[in-house]
Amino acid sequence: MKAAWYSKKWVIVLLHVAAWTFFFSLPYLLRSPENERPSKPANESDHGFYFSWIMNFSWAAMFYFNIFVLIPRYIYKKKYWQFAAAHFVTFACVLLEVYLLFSLLFNRSHYETRTIFFNLLIYVFIFALGTAYQLIKDKINSDKLAQEKQNEVLKTELSLLRSQVSPHFMFNVLNNMVSLARKQSDLLEPSLIKLSSLMRYMLYEADEEKVSIEKEMDYLQSYIDLQQQRFGKKVQVKVHMHTMDDHYQLEPMLLIPFVENAFKHGTGMIEDARIDIDLEAEKNVLQFTVSNKYNSVSAEIKDKTSGIGLANVKRRLNLLYGKNHSLTISTNNNWFVVVLKINLS
Numbered sequence: 371m372k373a374a375w376y377s378k379k380w381v382i383v384l385l386h387v388a389a390w391t392f393f394f395s396l397p398y399l400l401r402s403p404e405n406e407r408p409s410k411p412a413n414e415s416d417h418g419f420y421f422s423w424i425m426n427f428s429w430a431a432m433f434y435f436n437i438f439v440l441i442p443r444y445i446y447k448k449k450y451w452q453f454a455a456a457h458f459v460t461f462a463c464v465l466l467e468v469y470l471l472f473s474l475l476f477n478r479s480h481y482e483t484r485t486i487f488f489n490l491l492i493y494v495f496i497f498a499l500g501t502a503y504q505l506i507k508d509k510i511n512s513d514k515l516a517q518e519k520q521n522e523v524l525k526t527e528l529s530l531l532r533s534q535v536s537p538h539f540m541f542n543v544l545n546n547m548v549s550l551a552r553k554q555s556d557l558l559e560p561s562l563i564k565l566s567s568l569m570r571y572m573l574y575e576a577d578e579e580k581v582s583i584e585k586e587m588d589y590l591q592s593y594i595d596l597q598q599q600r601f602g603k604k605v606q607v608k609v610h611m612h613t614m615d616d617h618y619q620l621e622p623m624l625l626i627p628f629v630e631n632a633f634k635h636g637t638g639m640i641e642d643a644r645i646d647i648d649l650e651a652e653k654n655v656l657q658f659t660v661s662n663k664y665n666s667v668s669a670e671i672k673d674k675t676s677g678i679g680l681a682n683v684k685r686r687l688n689l690l691y692g693k694n695h696s697l698t699i700s701t702n703n704n705w706f707v708v709v710l711k712i713n714l715s
């Protein structure tokens with residue numbers, strides 16, 4: 371999705387520069403010529419200019435220190451007393467800075483009560499302005515992300531019901547079951563049970579916001595078993611799925627597109643076809659690795675009926691997990707490797 375012009379970094383920087391320029395210019399813009407004091411000595415006037423601009427940059431630094439350091443470190447973590455204490459220390463540093471500037475520029479080594487009060491008013495204004503700015507900005511971003519997630523759910527629901535499992539795959543599984551029925555094979559009943567489990571998961575569990583990782587693993591295993599039954603000895607499949615705890619949850623049918631992709635591109639005109647699937651979840655981290663041999667010539671042929679596609683999966687992962695996940699896709703020596711890591715906490 372193309373970002374709006376006002377959300378681009380260079381536009382935001384220019385707006386901030388313009389806002390600070392206007393803010394720092396207010397004393398000069400609002401000063402009335404009739405109320406101007408008699409002209410001061412040039413030396414003292416220069417010192418006043420330096421003092422004014424040093425403090426202006428200090429106030430700007432306080433503003434960004436508040437929104438980039440103090441608010442994320444304390445407000446987001448609900449450490450309000452620490453937040454207040456940090457601002458007390460910061461204001462003390464501001465007073466120390468004013469004292470040093472007075473001493474160096476004006477040869478004053480004492481404070482006036484009105485000086486402390488004046489700086490306190492400015493500090494409270496900068497603090498309130500920064501806090502309001504950051505909280506409003508976060509609320510806007512949160513609402514925007516929630517809307518994008520809602521839109522993504524609406525778009526993926528139809529895709530999941532219409533084409534999450536390839537119709538081509540279902541057609542071949544049913545044909546294989548017809549063959550088993552004719553042979554009166556003992557494999558027919560377990561195959562029907564696996565297909566029933568797969569369809570039940572698609573129709574009912576996929577409507578949930580999150581499911582247990584055990585259910586997702588069972589779904590993957592049923593899909594893999596049916597594919598193995600379909601291809602037989604034409605493809606070697608190695609599966610290792612292990613979780614240390616059973617309380618982990620994730621979005622339903624989030625992992626199946628990678629497995630679908632492996633069977634789509636890892637079978638057919640491939641010598642010694644092989645697919646390796648590994649899933650581990652422990653210490654609040656899920657790692658899912660799918661590797662398959664592929665033919666670089668036939669890899670360009672896309673089957674539009676299989677899955678929702680890796681591009682849409684990436685989009686879904688970015689919306690759901692953001693920086694709490696990493697997805698690495700690589701090819702090496704005719705091997706296609708996908709490594710997905712998700713921080714489940």
